[in-house]
Amino acid sequence: MLDVNLIRKDPDMVRDLLSRKGFEVDFSEYLEKDRARRDLIFRTEQLKAEKNKVSALVPVLRKGGRDVSDTLARMRQVADDIRDGEAQMAALDAWIRDFLDALPNLPDPSLPAGGKENNRVVRVFGTAPVFDFPPLHHVDLAESLGVVDYPRGARLGGSGHWVYRRDGARLEWALLNYFIEAHLADGYEFMLPPHLLTWACGYTAGQFPKFRDDVYQLRSDDTPDGFTHFILPTAETALVNLHRDEILDEEVLPLRYCAYTPCYRKEAGSYRSEERGMIRGHQFNKIEMFQYVRPEDADAALEELVGKAERLVQGLGLHHRVSRLAAGDCSAAMRRTYDIEVWIPSMNDFKEVSSASDAGDYQARRGNIRFRRKETGKPEFVHTLNASGLATSRIFPAILECNQDASGRVRIPEVLRKWMGGQEFLARPS
């Protein structure tokens, strides 16, 4: 949700910023309706004030033995007028709400306009591994080592699903432990939220109503619109709703959270043949980091989140890069985003393992999440930031492919071994 006062004050500036995201909008009808709405509020409230005044007078007149039937008749008319006004208001409000709900967040003014092609790489770590033998694709490695079962995953869940098995399951679990431990050391609270969320959660996150069809929904004949819950596409959707409709004390900020959940995504139409294996599945594991901060602390928080995600990848010894996304490549709710991408040899390309974003007050406005500033005593919207820390579904293939040797063995990164019985290599099935 954008600040309506900003749109009233400088609609051209807002329009120009949105167009950098590739979102074209004309505010003239909105501004007209906004004006009409305020006029209507003024008229209706005056009627209500009269109603309240006269209603309080009725018992006094009665006590004085006066006939009030004329007064009641007149008030019946006023009550009708109020009802009319409120009906008009409801129609205007609905139009305005739909309009505002559809507006994405403003991009940070410092971002270049346009899409992916204008992303800028800001840091690169390591170099691509060089092999003195023909390296295998992670799907082939995983199958020969028996660590991922793709055919049976598809049997269970359809395409885009797999089963982690044996040391694959342990490696996956070790990665999650490695991430969580790092966050705990940095003072983040670890939590396990529900995976089935209500409509309001999707709205606050900025995913609904526009992107409601991108998530898996649970439907029922018992509800008016058939919708009951959706399955979270990322733990961010849960974490951003934790403090919905709250006014936080300034002293508790920044709130630093991390959560583990699987992420469930339809990924309709996004499959590409080179994304064979676990690069893009309908379910993947992720530790999400999330912060609620004061507006002035958002810059530092974003750098902290990116830094944390980078260190995790570095700890695994994987070649990766950090990019600052152009306005159009940031998702709708975000004002700026860094992507951290890890090198996948078989794709000869980098794939995203973490996205660190600053939502500004966009989500906080939708979820009515505020804090009371000590200095002024007034509530203000918090700023919310999130970053994966990390998603495993690209890390796992990267480890397999980058750590393979000529004999088809895969070396386990040092930092993970304590969760894998001290093993140096993934065991072959006997």
Added chain:
RNA sequence: GGAGAGAUGGUCGAGUUGGUUUAAGGCACCGGACUUGAAAUCCGGCGUAGAUGCGAAUCUACCGUGAGUUCGAAUCUCACUCUCUCCGCCA
């Protein structure tokens, strides 16, 4: 799934035969007085959002949510959500 009870500002809590209750009062918190300082005491302040206005201020809405009855609803009616207790089922 069934039965019962409940939901009131940051918190506790009164108000539920509809109309001086303008949502009382306590606690917490903030400011001031007193005090060497603190405590205690006293005084004052103290929810959120919106509209009009340069401002002072005035008005409106909000008592779980949404409808309804009425000149007038925290209070009456209906639906829903959540919490608690008990029963049933269950990993």
